[in-house]
Every structure is written in structure tokens, then in C-alpha cells.
Amino acid sequence: MKPHPFRRTAAPVVASLSALALVACTGGSEDGSDSGNGGGETEAITAEQFEEAMSTPTELTFWSWVPDIQNQVDMFEEAYPEIDVDYVNVGQGAEHYQQMRTAIQAGSGAPDVAQVEYQHLASFRLGGDLLDLTPYLQEDLSAAYPDWVWSQVSADSGLWGIPQDTGPLGSLYRTDLFADAGIEVPTTWDEFAQAAADYREAMPDSYLTNMPGNDPGQFVGLLWQAGARPFAFDGAETVTIDLDSPEVLQVVEYWQGLIADDLVSVDPDFNDQWYQALANGKYASWQVAAWGPVFLQGTAGNTSGLWAASTLPQWEEGQNISGNWGGSTDAVLSSTDNPIAATELARWINVDEEPATAFAEEQFLFPPSLSILESEEFLAEESEFYGGQQVNATFAEISETVPTDDFGWLPFMDFAYSAYNETLGSAIADRGDLVAGLQAWEAELVEYAESQGFTVE
Amino acid sequence: MTSTAPPAPAQPRPQRTANTLSTLRRREARAGYLFVLPFMIVFVAMLIVPLGYSGYLSVFREQLIGGTSFVGLENYARALSDATFTGGVARMALFLVMQVPIMLGLALLFALVLDSGRLRLQKFVRLAIFIPYAVPGVISALMWGYLYGPDFGPFAQLGEATGLGSPDFLSADFMLFSIMNIVTWGFIGYNMIIMYSALRSIPTEIYEAARVDGAGEVRIATAIKIPALRPALVLTTIFSVIGTFQLFNEPNILRTIAPNVIGNGYTPNLYAYNLAFVGQEVNYAAAIAFLLGFVIMVVSYIFQLTTSRKEATR
Structure with missing residues (x-):
């Protein structure tokens, strides 16, 4: 799920104090992380071991910011009465990760199971803080998910999290505004650029879409679609930063054109201004992940029935390719004392039919597992907000078009995304030189990676 | 501050013999220490120890790959040549020379007007000026963020309705002034109360x-009044110097609506925070925090020096 913008209210004093706590135990933690990386030799557990672990009274701590996930936790506790799960919401997105890092470094207080978005798995693997789940699973789950989802959680012959939701990218658009402006739904990016110009001419107060300067997640999703593979991490000390490939430049130069000609707006997203703009029709479309439709319903409720969903515009006619933006896993921390029960918690709530269906039907997480993506009930659901369209079916089809080759991440995506806002993002917001911004972003990433001791390729 | 030093203790009565006097004194001294003890424990645990620890941290360097190594003053050297940090300090210095005189000048004016006793509804006016200070800084930043909004904020709407247009309060050119306005709005009442109570004691x-x-x-x-206010003015100025260099809440909240204007290092405190929690460079952040403390000390000291010299030449 997309980390909604969170508001830090911590006073600097608090911040510096927790900064101190953060490092309090760094000295001793180096050798304590032996159970994470490199533990590939561990033998798979037997059914007896599993039965024993699940019938022994155990306490687990679970951190997540999924709304109402307590429901799934309750179901789990009902299925395994001996396991007591303490569910805590320590904050969304960046706040959640800061708390995790602090607890990990302090050597105590870390959860057994935690929500981790796909792009941050690598950064927690780096310190050996995630448990390889492979030996603790009774079954091979790889066939239960689309290949691209599986490749996001498995790397270096380990399994580092159980997929919880995903965010394949599509388009949401205002059918009424499109009709008023007399434009068709563009199927290619070329058509999209033409539509943006036509739309602007017909509706001078609004834009075909908005390209925020503060949403690296969305931008990286668009790079993903274009076939760029800008990041990689070998699980040890080598990172790949490739932001000057033709695929990346193609995307950046494309948006440069639209932005320079004032054909798209460049408002920051996920703040009050932007919510109002969505509700008021300032943007006629939104290129968004599968979690977007339900989110939009809550934000722009007054426009119910006026929206429709479709695929992203394509780079080549006849293609059908998407990318991914957001989504989470539940990962097990290597510091857990109860790896079997913790792994079962992560697996059960996301894989067992009852809790997994509830995620999709009640919490509206876009399901990663094929069993739900292919279930009639899920696909047939008609959404009033989208004029009765079967939005789930649309995005389920899109999910199949995310490229199956591995899309990698850096083990420091927090920094990478924050640096994006200062460089390429700033260029977008200022309607400046996007290519220069891109180069500055790459330079900052390389400098940071080298200063942190990585080998950069 | 010399002006707030406690009066010298009263001389003990001379009738007592030297012996009982010294035991009594010792006992008094012991009691005194006991009274201070709870404060000292908290003070040491919550201030001195963390301070010492972050000083200790600031001479190390921890890498994501390669672990921790002792680097001496390298982090400090890096900070001094770090344009983001020095730029942030310079921005706060500009903030200081522009915002603090306006805020304190207005606070002084209000205090004098209230003290003159020629105002009707005096209590109401005093409360009205003070109320913004009672609004938590986070809330006031959110509120002003809404007011400044470029599309749907009331100023923008008004500008559009009248055809005059309105400045983009959240643009790079205006942002610092927008923050100055929020801080001034919030702290005039606070400073006014300090000055007003000083005036009442004349x-x-x-x-x-x-x-x-x-x-x-x-x-x-x-x-009469303004010279008598000197200690209060010095006090409020020093507080303002500290407050300015430590600016954090307002820019941090306005970041959500202007993420590309307010960068990671817009203020030095914001920079230290982001270094520690986004870039995981805790050691460098500790060095930044220490340097910032040093800057505040120097500026406060220079200010005190100039005011006391003026006093001496008078």
C-alpha cells in the first residue's frame, strides 16, 4: 500500500534523543545478525516441528499500518489459539521504518513480523535483519503469485517476505471531462501528449493529468513500464545505478516536453490541495496503481460515477505493458525467537483464504495471489463510482502485463526517494531541465552509495 | 544573564557561635543539595548524558558497508564545507535579522499600548494577542498552510475574485517570508506578555x-519604560535567536504542500533530522547538531556582548 503522506510532529529534541537511542547498541549488534543472510544452509522444518511450534504458547509482535488488520490477526488467533499476537501500528511508511531501524539497532523491542514495502526489503536485508522464510514454509508458494510479484520477494535464493498487496499501474480518468473536451482515451503516450494539448485548449483551467515532483514511487513505476531497470543490489556490497539508459531518458524527455509546454500540472500530490484538485476536476486523469481506485473514491466522493479505469498509455502501439507502484509484504525479522510461528503468521494472514479474501474485499488491498485475482467473485464486482465498471477485472488484467523480468531496488530507497525530491522532482516542480535533474539525482545516489562503502556499477 | 542573577544570600545573624553555625550551615547545605537532587538527576540523565553521547558519536563514522570507524573531527570539517548546512545557517541568519526585529518591535508596541491603560477592552485585547501562542505550532503551521494554498486557499480565492491575483506564498521566493509570518503570528503574544509583565513592575x-x-x-x-525593559528585551531576543536557529516544525509541515521548495536542509535542524533518519548518517547528524549549538552560542554571546557594552558606555 502506498504510504500516505505522514506528518512528522516530533520535536527536534525528541528526534535527537531517539537518534541517540538508535545508535546505542550499534557496537554489539554486528555479530548478532548471523541468522539472516548467508543462512541458506538451514534445513527445512518438519511437520512435527511445525505442529509443536504452533501448539506451544507463544507471543508474537506484529507491526503494520494496514487499516483494520486486527481482523486478520483475530482470525489467526482463532486458528492458532496458542499463539498470542500483539498487533501495533507504529506509523505509516517512513515513520514505521524509522521505528523498525531504531528497534533493530537497539537490539530489543523489534517486532517478529513487520509490514515492509517491496522497495525496502533490500535495505533491511542489508543488515541481515530479515529472515529467509524458505526453510520455515511447508509448501512452495512461488506458483501462487504472478512471476513478477514472486521476483520482488525472492532474491539470492531466499524468500524475504510474503506478498500482501501490489500496485500494478493503470489510468483513472473522468469520462465527463474527456467528453466535454472532445478527446478519446489515449492508448499510446504519443496520443496522450496530443490529448494533453487538445484538452488544455478545450479546458484552459485544468489539465489532462498532474505530474508531481514529490512522488518518486509513481515515477519509478513509469520507468518500470518503459523497460528501464535503473537499480539493482547483489545482496552484498555492489549496487547498480543506471539512470542514463535510453529507457529512462525516453520517459524523462517525454515528460520534459509536456511540462515545459504547460500541458500537465506539476502540483505535489497527497496533500490537501491535491485532494481538492482531484475532487474539483483540475486533473482529468491519474496514472495510478491498483490501490488508486478505492483511494480516489474516498477522496473525490462527489464525482461518483464520472470515472473510469483503463490501462496505461503504451510506448508502442499494440503493446500492453505496465509497471508497479507500491504494495507491501509481511516480513519476518531475523531477531525473532519464534521463526516458525512468525513465518506462519506472515503466511497465514496473506495466503489463507478467509483473511486474504478479507484483505481484498473489506480492506481493498489489491490482491497479489492468483487465486483471488482469478476468482469470479472478485472480478465480477461492479463499482458504482466507476459507472458500474468491473474495476477489479481491469486491474487484474493489468497485473498480468507487468514485465516478469526482475525489477531491482537499492538497499537505501529512503535516501534515493528523498534525493529524487531534491533533484529530478525539483526540476519537475520548477518546470526546469528534467534531464539535468535526472543527472543530479544519479550523481547524488552514486556519491551516497560510495560514501557508504558500496561498490557502484 | 547577569540581570536575572538571584540576590546575594542574607548574612547570618551574628549571635550564633561559630561552631553551631558551621554545623547548621553544613546541614543547610546538605538539605539544599537534596532539594536540587531530583532536578540534577533528570538534568544529567536527559541533557548532559545525551549531549556527551552525541559528542562522542560525532567523532565516528558508520557506513552501511564497512561498519564504524573513528574519524576525529572529519564530520565537523565536512559540515563546514557542506553547502547545504552553511546555506541553512545563512537562511536562518537572514530569518533572524528580518523576523526578530519585526516580531519584537510589534510585541513592544503592543505591550506599551496595553500598559498605557488607555485602551478599552484591555483584557480582551491582551488575550486576543496572546491566543496564537496557545495554538500548538504544528496546528498553526497546518492552518497557515491551508491559508497559503495556491488554488483553494482564501488568499488565492480572494485574489482571483478581485482580479488582483495573489502572490504564490509557497514558491521558493516567498517561502521564507511565509514562515516568518507564521512564527511572528505565533510568538508576538508570548513576547508581549514578557514585556508587559516587566512594565507592570515599574x-x-x-x-x-x-x-x-x-x-x-x-x-x-x-x-523610562523602554530603558526599564532592557532585561526583558535581552531575554526575549536571546530566546528568539535560539528559536530561530532551531526552526523545525513550521518548515517540516509546510513540506507536505511544498515538498520541492523546502528541501532536506532548509533549516539546519531539519537537515540533522533528515540525515539521521533518511540517510542513516547518525554520526554526521550529531556533528551538525553540535555545530548548530555552537553557532547559537556564538550569536547569543555576541548579542549579549554588544548590549552590555552599550550599557557600559552610557
């Missing part, structure tokens, strides 16, 4: 004497 006989000598209200204000 004996009224002095005013009577001045009036007898034919002084008007303005003359009384410039010749």
Missing part, C-alpha cells in the same frame, strides 16, 4: 514624577 511613582516634570506618554515610554 513603580508608578516614577511615572508621576515624570508627569509632574511635564513628560507626555511618548516621552515616558522612551525615557
Whole structure:
């Protein structure tokens, strides 16, 4: 799920104090992380071991910011009465990760199971803080998910999290505004650029879409679609930063054109201004992940029935390719004392039919597992907000078009995304030189990676 | 601050013999320490120890790959040549010389007007000026963020309705002034109360004497009230210096609506925070925090020095 913008209210004093706590135990933690990386030799557990672990009274701590996930936790506790799960919401997105890092470094207080978005798995693997789940699973789950989802959680012959939701990218658009402006739904990016110009001419107060300067997640999703593979991490000390490939430049130069000609707006997203703009029709479309439709319903409720969903515009006619933006896993921390029960918690709530269906039907997480993506009930659901369209079916089809080759991440995506806002993002917001911004972003990433001791390729 | 030093303890009564006096004194001293103890424990645990620890941290360097190594003053050297940090300090210095005089000037004016006693609804006015200070800084930043909004904020709407247009309060050119406005709005009342209470402590006989000598209200204000306010002015200025360099909440909240204007290092405190929690460079952040403390000390000291010199030459 997309980390909604969170508001830090911590006073600097608090911040510096927790900064101190953060490092309090760094000295001793180096050798304590032996159970994470490199533990590939561990033998798979037997059914007896599993039965024993699940019938022994155990306490687990679970951190997540999924709304109402307590429901799934309750179901789990009902299925395994001996396991007591303490569910805590320590904050969304960046706040959640800061708390995790602090607890990990302090050597105590870390959860057994935690929500981790796909792009941050690598950064927690780096310190050996995630448990390889492979030996603790009774079954091979790889066939239960689309290949691209599986490749996001498995790397270096380990399994580092159980997929919880995903965010394949599509388009949401205002059918009424499109009709008023007399434009068709563009199927290619070329058509999209033409539509943006036509739309602007017909509706001078609004834009075909908005390209925020503060949403690296969305931008990286668009790079993903274009076939760029800008990041990689070998699980040890080598990172790949490739932001000057033709695929990346193609995307950046494309948006440069639209932005320079004032054909798209460049408002920051996920703040009050932007919510109002969505509700008021300032943007006629939104290129968004599968979690977007339900989110939009809550934000722009007054426009119910006026929206429709479709695929992203394509780079080549006849293609059908998407990318991914957001989504989470539940990962097990290597510091857990109860790896079997913790792994079962992560697996059960996301894989067992009852809790997994509830995620999709009640919490509206876009399901990663094929069993739900292919279930009639899920696909047939008609959404009033989208004029009765079967939005789930649309995005389920899109999910199949995310490229199956591995899309990698850096083990420091927090920094990478924050640096994006200062460089390429700033260029977008200022309607400046996007290519220069891109180069500055790459330079900052390389400098940071080298200063942190990585080998950069 | 010399002006707030406690009065010298009263001399002990001379009737007591030297012996009982010294035991009594010792006992008193012990009691004194006992009374201070709870404070000292908290003070040491919550201030001195963390301070020492972050000083210790600031001479190390921890890498994501390669672990921790001792680097001496390298982090400090890096900070001094770090354009983001020095730029942030310079921005706060500009903030200081522009915002603090306006804020304190207005606070002084309000305090004098209230003290003159010529105002109707005096209590109401005093409360009204003070109320913004009672609004938590986070809330006021959110509120102003809404007011500044470029599309749907009331100023923008008004500008559009009248055809005059309105400045983009959240643009790079305007942002610092927008923040100054929020801080001024929030802290005028606080500073006014300090000055006002200092004014109330001036004996009224002095005013009577001045009036007898034919002084008007303005003359009384410039010749009696403002000089008497000197300690309060020094106090509020030092507080403002510290507050300015530590600016954090307002820019951090305005970041959500202007993420590309307010960068990671817009203020030094924001920079230290982001270094520690986004870039995981805790050691460098500790060095930044220490340097910032040093800057505040120096600026406060220079200010005190100049004011006390003026006092001496008078």
C-alpha cells in the first residue's frame, strides 16, 4: 500500500534523543545478525516441528499500518489459539521504518513480523535483519503469485517476505471531462501528449493529468513500464545505478516536453490541495496503481460515477505493458525467537483464504495471489463510482502485463526517494531541465552509495 | 544573564557561635543539595548524558558497508564545507535579522499600548494577542498552510475574485517570508506578555514624577519604560535567536504542500533530522547538531556582548 503522506510532529529534541537511542547498541549488534543472510544452509522444518511450534504458547509482535488488520490477526488467533499476537501500528511508511531501524539497532523491542514495502526489503536485508522464510514454509508458494510479484520477494535464493498487496499501474480518468473536451482515451503516450494539448485548449483551467515532483514511487513505476531497470543490489556490497539508459531518458524527455509546454500540472500530490484538485476536476486523469481506485473514491466522493479505469498509455502501439507502484509484504525479522510461528503468521494472514479474501474485499488491498485475482467473485464486482465498471477485472488484467523480468531496488530507497525530491522532482516542480535533474539525482545516489562503502556499477 | 542573577544570600545573624553555625550551615547545605537532587538527576540523565553521547558519536563514522570507524573531527570539517548546512545557517541568519526585529518591535508596541491603560477592552485585547501562542505550532503551521494554498486557499480565492491575483506564498521566493509570518503570528503574544509583565513592575511613582516634570506618554515610554525593559528585551531576543536557529516544525509541515521548495536542509535542524533518519548518517547528524549549538552560542554571546557594552558606555 502506498504510504500516505505522514506528518512528522516530533520535536527536534525528541528526534535527537531517539537518534541517540538508535545508535546505542550499534557496537554489539554486528555479530548478532548471523541468522539472516548467508543462512541458506538451514534445513527445512518438519511437520512435527511445525505442529509443536504452533501448539506451544507463544507471543508474537506484529507491526503494520494496514487499516483494520486486527481482523486478520483475530482470525489467526482463532486458528492458532496458542499463539498470542500483539498487533501495533507504529506509523505509516517512513515513520514505521524509522521505528523498525531504531528497534533493530537497539537490539530489543523489534517486532517478529513487520509490514515492509517491496522497495525496502533490500535495505533491511542489508543488515541481515530479515529472515529467509524458505526453510520455515511447508509448501512452495512461488506458483501462487504472478512471476513478477514472486521476483520482488525472492532474491539470492531466499524468500524475504510474503506478498500482501501490489500496485500494478493503470489510468483513472473522468469520462465527463474527456467528453466535454472532445478527446478519446489515449492508448499510446504519443496520443496522450496530443490529448494533453487538445484538452488544455478545450479546458484552459485544468489539465489532462498532474505530474508531481514529490512522488518518486509513481515515477519509478513509469520507468518500470518503459523497460528501464535503473537499480539493482547483489545482496552484498555492489549496487547498480543506471539512470542514463535510453529507457529512462525516453520517459524523462517525454515528460520534459509536456511540462515545459504547460500541458500537465506539476502540483505535489497527497496533500490537501491535491485532494481538492482531484475532487474539483483540475486533473482529468491519474496514472495510478491498483490501490488508486478505492483511494480516489474516498477522496473525490462527489464525482461518483464520472470515472473510469483503463490501462496505461503504451510506448508502442499494440503493446500492453505496465509497471508497479507500491504494495507491501509481511516480513519476518531475523531477531525473532519464534521463526516458525512468525513465518506462519506472515503466511497465514496473506495466503489463507478467509483473511486474504478479507484483505481484498473489506480492506481493498489489491490482491497479489492468483487465486483471488482469478476468482469470479472478485472480478465480477461492479463499482458504482466507476459507472458500474468491473474495476477489479481491469486491474487484474493489468497485473498480468507487468514485465516478469526482475525489477531491482537499492538497499537505501529512503535516501534515493528523498534525493529524487531534491533533484529530478525539483526540476519537475520548477518546470526546469528534467534531464539535468535526472543527472543530479544519479550523481547524488552514486556519491551516497560510495560514501557508504558500496561498490557502484 | 547577569540581570536575572538571584540576590546575594542574607548574612547570618551574628549571635550564633561559630561552631553551631558551621554545623547548621553544613546541614543547610546538605538539605539544599537534596532539594536540587531530583532536578540534577533528570538534568544529567536527559541533557548532559545525551549531549556527551552525541559528542562522542560525532567523532565516528558508520557506513552501511564497512561498519564504524573513528574519524576525529572529519564530520565537523565536512559540515563546514557542506553547502547545504552553511546555506541553512545563512537562511536562518537572514530569518533572524528580518523576523526578530519585526516580531519584537510589534510585541513592544503592543505591550506599551496595553500598559498605557488607555485602551478599552484591555483584557480582551491582551488575550486576543496572546491566543496564537496557545495554538500548538504544528496546528498553526497546518492552518497557515491551508491559508497559503495556491488554488483553494482564501488568499488565492480572494485574489482571483478581485482580479488582483495573489502572490504564490509557497514558491521558493516567498517561502521564507511565509514562515516568518507564521512564527511572528505565533510568538508576538508570548513576547508581549514578557514585556508587559516587566512594565507592570515599574513603580508608578516614577511615572508621576515624570508627569509632574511635564513628560507626555511618548516621552515616558522612551525615557523610562523602554530603558526599564532592557532585561526583558535581552531575554526575549536571546530566546528568539535560539528559536530561530532551531526552526523545525513550521518548515517540516509546510513540506507536505511544498515538498520541492523546502528541501532536506532548509533549516539546519531539519537537515540533522533528515540525515539521521533518511540517510542513516547518525554520526554526521550529531556533528551538525553540535555545530548548530555552537553557532547559537556564538550569536547569543555576541548579542549579549554588544548590549552590555552599550550599557557600559552610557
